[in-house]
Amino acid sequence: MSYEVVFEIFNECSANVMRDVFFDEIEVESEEELESYIKKRHSEKDLKIKKEVINPKNIVFNITLSDTKARYTFSQID
Numbered sequence: 001m002s003y004e005v006v007f008e009i010f011n012e013c014s015a016n017v018m019r020d021v022f023f024d025e026i027e028v029e030s031e032e033e034l035e036s037y038i039k040k041r042h043s044e045k046d047l048k049i050k051k052e053v054i055n056p057k058n059i060v061f062n063i064t065l066s067d068t069k070a071r072y073t074f075s076q077i078d
């Protein structure tokens with residue numbers, strides 16, 4: 001399965017409303033591997049992950065790393 005990955009880091013600074021956005025494309029065997037992909041990229045012990053299935057082809061993971069909030073959006077590519 002191929003997914004387009006959008007990784008967004010939210011800037012909590014009041015003077016800066018922009019966010020950092022990164023794009024990637026990955027291959028996984030199953031949807032269950034998506035959370036493992038995130039955990040491999042972030043080794044922080046206080047990593048918190050919340051999964052939200054928008055529809056069968058679009059899955060969002062909202063994550064918290066220490067005081068930083070971020071989001072991974074996985075969109076399945078046909």
